[in-house]
Amino acid sequence: MLAMVLAFGMVVIGCPSDPDYDSALNGTWIDSYGSELRLNNGNFTAFESGIPYARGTYTTSGNTVTITITHVHGVLFEGMLDSRWYTRAELQASVIGTFLGADEIGLLFAPMTSTYSLSGNILILDGQAYTRQ
Numbered sequence: 001m002l003a004m005v006l007a008f009g010m011v012v013i014g015c016p017s018d019p020d021y022d023s024a025l026n027g028t029w030i031d032s033y034g035s036e037l038r039l040n041n042g043n044f045t046a047f048e049s050g051i052p053y054a055r056g057t058y059t060t061s062g063n064t065v066t067i068t069i070t071h072v073h074g075v076l077f078e079g080m081l082d083s084r085w086y087t088r089a090e091l092q093a094s095v096i097g098t099f100l101g102a103d104e105i106g107l108l109f110a111p112m113t114s115t116y117s118l119s120g121n122i123l124i125l126d127g128q129a130y131t132r133q
Contacts (some may be wrong), residue, residue, distance in 0.1 A: 022060040022118070029123050029130035037130060051075055055085065060116075065125070068111045 056070035074081030
């Protein structure tokens with residue numbers, strides 16, 4: 001009986017599968033402008049001049065990476081919002097939602113697909129070089 005329950009649970013819940021991200025991308029990457037990407041097992045946070053502005057998830061397939069922003073930081077809106085992370089719904093409901101329509105906010109959170117290559121400590125993401133720190 002226990003074996004049947006375990007077998008059923010594995011079918012319903014699923015077995016662990018291979019990750020859909022390239023673990024070789026894990027780390028902190030900085031470009032020549034000071035933009036920073038921190039990639040960790042399918043999650044990312046983006047920084048500009050040390051200030052976080054976006055976070056979310058990424059997946060890879062071949063030499064493409066798809067980045068999906070799940071949160072933006074209030075710092076992007078220069079004092080119009082509190083200094084914290086906002087989901088799409090929270091951003092839509094904020095004062096920013098009165099200036100930006102649902103379509104514009106939707107574009108900010110839409111998945112973005114780019115090409116990438118990795119050679120040692122150099123990541124090329126859509127032609128922009130990042131160095132592993």
